[in-house]
Amino acid sequence: MSEPEFKAVGKLVVIGLGLIGGSVSAGLRQRHACQEAIGIVRDQANAALALERGVVDRACLSLQEVAAELGEGDVIFVAVPTLAIESVLRDIHALVSPEVTVTDGASVKGSVREAAIAAFGEVPSNLVLGHPIAGSEQSGVAAANPSLYQKHRVILTPEPSTGAAHIARVTALWQALGAEVLSMSVSEHDEVLGATSHLPHVIAYSLVDTLAHDIGNPNIFRYAAGGFRDFTRIASSDPIMWHDIMRANRGAVLHSLDKFVDNLLRLRDGIEREDGEYLLGVFTRAKAARDHFTRMLAGRTLKDSAALTPIKFRVVAGAPLQGRLRVPGDKSISHRAIMLGSLANGKTTIAGLLESEDSLATLQAFRDMGVVIDGANNDATGEERVTIYGVGLHGLKAPQKPLYLGNAGTSARLLSGILAAQTFSSTITGDASLSARPMGRIIEPLSSMGANIHSESENLPLTFAPAERFAAIDYQLPLASAQVKSCLLLAGLYADGVTRVRESQVTRDHTERMLGGFGCQVTRCDEGWLAIDGGSELQACHIDVPGDFSSAAFFIVAASITPGSDILLEHVGVNPSRTGALDILRLMGADIALLNEDTAGGEPVADIRVRYRQLQGISIPPELVSRAIDEFPALFVAAASARGVTELSGAAELRVKESDRLANMAAGLKALGVSVDTHADGLRITGSAMQGAEVDSAGDHRVAMALALTGLCCDGAVTVDHAECIASSFPGFVAQAKQLGITIEAIDC
Numbered sequence: 079m080s081e082p083e084f085k086a087v088g089k090l091v092v093i094g095l096g097l098i099g100g101s102v103s104a105g106l107r108q109r110h111a112c113q114e115a116i117g118i119v120r121d122q123a124n125a126a127l128a129l130e131r132g133v134v135d136r137a138c139l140s141l142q143e144v145a146a147e148l149g150e151g152d153v154i155f156v157a158v159p160t161l162a163i164e165s166v167l168r169d170i171h172a173l174v175s176p177e178v179t180v181t182d183g184a185s186v187k188g189s190v191r192e193a194a195i196a197a198f199g200e201v202p203s204n205l206v207l208g209h210p211i212a213g214s215e216q217s218g219v220a221a222a223n224p225s226l227y228q229k230h231r232v233i234l235t236p237e238p239s240t241g242a243a244h245i246a247r248v249t250a251l252w253q254a255l256g257a258e259v260l261s262m263s264v265s266e267h268d269e270v271l272g273a274t275s276h277l278p279h280v281i282a283y284s285l286v287d288t289l290a291h292d293i294g295n296p297n298i299f300r301y302a303a304g305g306f307r308d309f310t311r312i313a314s315s316d317p318i319m320w321h322d323i324m325r326a327n328r329g330a331v332l333h334s335l336d337k338f339v340d341n342l343l344r345l346r347d348g349i350e351r352e353d354g355e356y357l358l359g360v361f362t363r364a365k366a367a368r369d370h371f372t373r374m375l376a377g378r379t380l381k382d383s384a385a386l387t388p389i390k391f392r393v394v395a396g397a398p399l400q401g402r403l404r405v406p407g408d409k410s411i412s413h414r415a416i417m418l419g420s421l422a423n424g425k426t427t428i429a430g431l432l433e434s435e436d437s438l439a440t441l442q443a444f445r446d447m448g449v450v451i452d453g454a455n456n457d458a459t460g461e462e463r464v465t466i467y468g469v470g471l472h473g474l475k476a477p478q479k480p481l482y483l484g485n486a487g488t489s490a491r492l493l494s495g496i497l498a499a500q501t502f503s504s505t506i507t508g509d510a511s512l513s514a515r516p517m518g519r520i521i522e523p524l525s526s527m528g529a530n531i532h533s534e535s536e537n538l539p540l541t542f543a544p545a546e547r548f549a550a551i552d553y554q555l556p557l558a559s560a561q562v563k564s565c566l567l568l569a570g571l572y573a574d575g576v577t578r579v580r581e582s583q584v585t586r587d588h589t590e591r592m593l594g595g596f597g598c599q600v601t602r603c604d605e606g607w608l609a610i611d612g613g614s615e616l617q618a619c620h621i622d623v624p625g626d627f628s629s630a631a632f633f634i635v636a637a638s639i640t641p642g643s644d645i646l647l648e649h650v651g652v653n654p655s656r657t658g659a660l661d662i663l664r665l666m667g668a669d670i671a672l673l674n675e676d677t678a679g680g681e682p683v684a685d686i687r688v689r690y691r692q693l694q695g696i697s698i699p700p701e702l703v704s705r706a707i708d709e710f711p712a713l714f715v716a717a718a719s720a721r722g723v724t725e726l727s728g729a730a731e732l733r734v735k736e737s738d739r740l741a742n743m744a745a746g747l748k749a750l751g752v753s754v755d756t757h758a759d760g761l762r763i764t765g766s767a768m769q770g771a772e773v774d775s776a777g778d779h780r781v782a783m784a785l786a787l788t789g790l791c792c793d794g795a796v797t798v799d800h801a802e803c804i805a806s807s808f809p810g811f812v813a814q815a816k817q818l819g820i821t822i823e824a825i826d827c
């Protein structure tokens with residue numbers, strides 16, 4: 079490694095060369111990030127070992143030997159067991175200049191602060207308390223590892239009086255070791271660590287101790303398989319250190335331990351009573367939480383899409399598209415299957431559920447309301463299935479925290495219809511994009527049913543309080559929206575009387591169809607009114623989710639614009655209320671055939687064969703707009719590669735999707751040299767040759783995937799920034815695009 083231009087610290091003195099202290103010293107030495115690393119050790123044997131292993135430049139038996147050499151810029155790192163810290167701090171107070179920065183690595187911060195007050199009479203401004211979250215069950219200088227802190231977190235707990243220069247120096251020290259530095263208060267730190275680190279150690283020690291002593295059977299360890307080994311790894315940690323930690327953080331550890339014992343007793347009771355549902359509830363909730371946590375650690379989180387690992391797409395024109403594949407499950411149908419399965423009586427199974435950020439947000443929301451959802455697991459045929467143990471219309475439980483719906487508009491609006499009618503309060507939140515989307519469209523009709531909804535300027539967060547009365551309404555939809563229609567049909571399940579809704583344009587009818595599958599008929603009355611009876615119970619069923627037409631649309635356009643292409647997309651949902659894009663593309667001259675037409679779970683499905691044919695610009699018939707609403711980003715790319723002009727009007731809704739899709743697609747296409755004029759509710763695109771450039775998804779999954787398609791007909795590569803947002807609907811987009819022969823790379827930023 080090359081020598082850095084400046085040293086993070088001057089001289090480093092580590093008092094206590096165990097795993098923690100030894101790794102700091104070895105790491106800074108290896109990175110040439112300190113002038114000299116000096117270890118203060120107990121005895122000659124440890125001194126010799128530390129020197130031999132290259133952990134320090136110099137080893138001494140007492141601080142006194144080096145104290146006089148130290149001044150501003152130097153750092154003393156205290157890494158002795160927690161209960162020995164006070165006497166070390168007394169030595170430092172007596173021997174060392176207050177200009178020297180002092181820090182520590184103890185797991186409990188409250189007791190170190192008390193030790194400092196006992197030793198110095200206060201927490202001195204040169205003492206920066208810290209804790210690296212990078213322990214291991216190994217101990218001693220022999221375990222010192224220069225990379226131990228790489229990509230780990232270090233929590234500093236500075237006091238208001240701590241000197242800024244000292245904090246900066248300690249921060250630089252940890253950053254030089256590759257760690258991420260966070261800051262929190264002493265009490266917050268001890269509470270969090272009590273629950274997440276100290277409690278698991280108590281449990282691991284206790285479990286091994288129970289098996290070792292109480293059962294008294296030596297064979298027990300001989301046959302202890304993976305589970306035991308994985309679970310008890312930390313019971314091999316240094317007993318003295320953990321003895322000290324438990325005593326030092328007694329209050330917080332007892333608090334977490336009481337909660338755990340209480341939960342364990344309830345689990346014991348559930349096992350005794352053979353309460354399968356309770357056991358499954360605990361286990362599936364725990365598995366979901368643990369999987370969520372694993373995803374978070376991997377940087378793939380159901381959180382703000384800003385927290386996903388950033389990627390760019392790079393696409394270049396290449397060979398024709400060839401081959402066949404099945405796109406993942408339909409997003410709209412997946413949301414509804416989770417919702418209705420949760421509200422049904424009995425066990426619903428779902429095959430082909432979409433596992434994307436949006437649908438998983440819905441799934442998590444119902445888990446947060448006490449619904450047991452298991453899977454996806456392989457069934458006997460090898461197919462992945464999700465099982466939902468429905469709680470009935472009135473069985474949801476109050477969530478303990480706001481329901482976080484990420485980027486999912488469908489989830490927010492449909493769920494609102496359900497939450498507005500519950501007897502408990504709840505709040506829904508979302509990422510920045512979802513928080514900017516209009517919610518007045520559902521607040522207004524739900525409020526007229528009696529719902530009690532609070533929001534600032536009709537945006538998320540929305541808070542639902544129990545309604546005094548919840549009554550059916552007749553509602554003529556003022557805009558074309560399947561989400562609003564579905565929200566009201568779901569609310570209608572809970573309302574007194576018959577709820578009626580009427581739409582003036584066709585929108586997707588998955589809710590109506592699926593309610594029928596759950597045994598609750600939505601009646602189609604005269605003059606286009608849909609009616610649902612309040613109090614209709616839902617009966618669990620099996621749902622087969624077809625491939626998502628909106629995801630397939632990207633490949634349909636890709637094959638239509640790439641000369642020589644011929645692809646087959648299998649088992650795609652072709653519900654006529656969704657396939658306006660097929661009509662539009664056919665009007666433009668596309669060669670698309672539906673084969674093997676069938677139904678699955680009450681939805682029409684087919685294999686879609688697409689062959690290249692030169693497209694022509696058209697004026698898009700207004701009656702097709704609501705049936706093609708999500709496919710416009712892809713259709714705009716078809717228009718850009720077509721001969722002539724394509725015009726669209728009556729599509730103002732595109733401005734309030736995950737982003738303003740008219741503006742963002744126009745910006746992307748213009749950057750490639752296409753002539754695009756936008757107006758309030760549409761645009762005009764003149765097909766032309768395109769030049770590769772860097773374009774931006776604006777965090778919108780459909781814009782990201784549509785702009786990627788432009789690379790197929792550009793002269794030069796197209797790079798799409800902020801492409802990680804595709805996880806909302808189609809996490810496997812790149813892999814499937816490659817499978818069809820598209821030359822696309824996802825580049826980590």
Ligand SMILES: O=C(O)C1=C[C@@H](OP(=O)(O)O)[C@@H](O)[C@H](O)C1
Pocket residue numbers: 409410411488558559560561562564586707708731
């Ligand atoms: O009901 C649904 O599943 C959806 C309806 C449409 O939204 P609007 O109802 O806002 O048009 C669509 O854009 C969205 O992707 C999914």
Ligand SMILES: C=C(OP(=O)(O)O)C(=O)O
Pocket residue numbers: 409436485486487488489708735736780807
């Ligand atoms: C608009 C979309 O979804 P939602 O409204 O559920 O965020 C979409 O997927 O294009």
